Amino acid sequence: MLNQIKNKLSYLALVAPVFAAESIDISPKGNFAQLGNITANSLVSGAISLVLLVVALVFFFILVLGGLRWIMSEGDQKAVEAARGQITNALIGLAIVFSAFAIIKLIEALFGINLFKLEFKPLY
Numbered sequence: 310m311l312n313q314i315k316n317k318l319s320y321l322a323l324v325a326p327v328f329a330a331e332s333i334d335i336s337p338k339g340n341f342a343q344l345g346n347i348t349a350n351s352l353v354s355g356a357i358s359l360v361l362l363v364v365a366l367v368f369f370f371i372l373v374l375g376g377l378r379w380i381m382s383e384g385d386q387k388a389v390e391a392a393r394g395q396i397t398n399a400l401i402g403l404a405i406v407f408s409a410f411a412i413i414k415l416i417e418a419l420f421g422i423n424l425f426k427l428e429f430k431p432l433y
Contacts, residue, residue, distance in 0.1 A: 372399035
């Protein structure tokens with residue numbers, strides 16, 4: 310009985326908290342120093358850039374897959390039409406993404422609002 314209690318106490322010693330002698334500086338340094346400057350504006354602008362990039366890549370790969378489906382259709386008319394529809398939809402999606410990018414750049418040029426950095430510059 311006494312040995313069981315001693316064994317359980319030895320296990321508790323293994324998980325006992327350890328206190329450091331010095332405080333730890335957790336502020337970012339080096340390449341990560343800019344992490345301290347993150348704001349809601351920078352998160353929104355980063356999200357806008359990321360969404361445009363991801364959506365453009367998705368539509369590009371859909372376009373490539375449509376081309377591969379057309380090549381592998383082996384002359385089957387239904388498969389060719391399905392592949393042609395996929396290519397058409399991918400091109401429409403890419404046009405929408407690039408139009409959104411152009412509208413963002415137009416807003417930047419006309420109003421001085423850079424949605425990719427969310428900074429305001431004077432109009433004069």
